[in-house]
Amino acid sequence: MTAFTYKATTRDGKVVDGLIEAENERAVLIKLQDLGYLPLRITAGSKSGASVFAFNFSAQRRRKVRAKDLLMFTQELKTLLRAGLPLDRSLMILEQLTEKGVFQEIIHDVIGKIKGGKTLADAMADHPDVFPKVYVNMIRAGESGGVVPQVLEEVSAYLERSVELRTYLATSLIYPVIVSSMMIVSLLVMFLFVIPKFAQIFESSRAPIPLPMQVLMTISDFFTGWWWAIVGVLVLAVFGFVRWRQTPRGRRVWDERLLRTPVLGRLVSLVEVARFNRTLGTLLQSAVPLVQALTLVKEIINNQVIAETIEPIKNGVKKGDGLVGPMRKTGVFPPLSLHLIEVGEETGNLAAMLTQAADVFENDARVEVKRLIGLFEPAMILLMGVVVGLIVITMVFSIFSISEIPM
Structure with missing residues (x-):
């Protein structure tokens, strides 16, 4: 049996907390429901290990609300409203x-x-740094139709997938950054500390310096003598x-070049297309009109080249050309996305097809990240091994050349 701490609310809205021993979280949930409580937070062992029911914020005062905090707020608000x-x-609460x-x-x-x-949407709109326009307009559509809890379900799913993809991309970059940093630190140690020591040995022995070692010593002298200028130039750059x-x-210009990059461009395109499909699909499921939804989607697209295609698409929709026709003319969206959207328009199930397309491209983005890391890691390790190896070999041969000098 494991001890679980909980926070819950009674039917009249009073917040209660306590400790329950149970086999798992589901058993705790059943016990709380039997007591007539609505679970808000269930934590195994200590309050630091929040579960999926947790609405847990850091004790420290944050200057910015994180996406995860907004997600948990949305999930808990949905739970409370659905409870009546x-x-x-x-x-x-x-x-x-x-x-x-x-x-x-x-x-x-x-x-x-x-x-x-004020309405909930209007009150949230006064805090655009926390509640983005996409969020606010979905709430507004839910208030208009009297289905705020259902819309909050859609918003929660949208935020959850967005946070999940962002977290995956960020964590995937940790190892490449560590490898790159180790390579840079190793080279700096070599040129700033190790090679100058060897230079002193050659100066004291008055032995001729081999050409490869002269090159390394020149580079080392440049780094040690002009490090402040190098740092200044890098900061200014x-x-x-x-x-x-x-x-x-x-x-x-940057976004256009990024899209044209052979390998990275495909990843950027996949992420942006997935974001377009998921946001538009979620807005349509929340009863936001298509033209208004496209206006909101344009604001969340990070790549300017892709964002610029939204306006022609919106104009095409206004003229009655549908969605897939104007999208096809932009030349930005993959054939699979266009095919799914076309099927959605024909069957009257556009929102679901957009969400399905987003699932496909988010999965493709994960696969692309794995492939990039799979290429990057051995390439960086090989490069570091070659560079450091050449430096070490050069120093070793230079030492041998000193020992061969007749005393």
């Missing part, structure tokens, strides 16, 4: 569960504005690139 609790009471910080203040502000007569990348023309 009023909206304002549900938000007050979530405010109590949230640790003191920015998000708690935002929830408190939303509650105040709802009590002042990074700063200049970031500023250029922030300009409309710079972003457009």
Whole structure:
């Protein structure tokens, strides 16, 4: 038997907590339901190991609300509303569960504005840094149709898949970054510390320096003598690139070149097409009109080249050309995506087909990441081995040349 801590709410909205011993989380859930409680947080052992029911925020005050926090907020709000609790009471419960910080203040502000007569969507729209336009418009559509809990289900699924894909891409880059960093650190240690020691040995022995060693010593002298200039140039280069990348023309040129990159371009295209399909499908499932949904989708596409194709698609939809026809003319979307969307239009099941297409391309993106890492890892290890090996061999032969000098 494992000890589980829980937080739950009673039917009248009172928050309760306690400790239950059970075999697993499902057994805890059944026990809480038998007691007439609605589970909000179930934690095995200690409060640090939150389960899928957890709505757990860091005790430290955050200056920015994370996507995971918004996801958990949406899931818990959906659970409370489906249990029949009023909206304002549900938000007050979530405010109590949230640790003191920015998000708690935002929830408190939303509650105040709802009590002042605003709708949930309008109250959330006042905090665009936390609730994006896609989120707000889906809530607004749910309020118009009286199906907010169902829309929150769609929003939760959308956020969950988005967070999952973003997390997968980020964690996949950890090992390549570590390997690259180790290679750079190894070379810096060689040129800044090891080779200068060898240079002192040659100077003290007054022996002729072999040409390969002279090259290494020249590079080492450059790094040791001009390291401050190198650091300054790198900082200025990074700063200049970031500023250029922030300009409309710079972003457009960079995104276009990124798409044309032989290997990386395909990954970027897959991620953006998956984001387009999932967002548009989720908006349509939430009863957002197609033209308005396309306007919202344009705002969440990161690549400018692909984002620019949304406007012609929207114009085509307004003219009555449907969705797949204008999409095909852009030349950006893969044939499989166009085929699925075409089937969706013909069968009247466009939202489901867009979601299915998003599943396909997200899976393809994961496969592409694995393939890239599979190519990158051995290439970096081989490069590091060759470079470090050549340096070591050069130093070893140089030592032998000193020992061959007649005393």
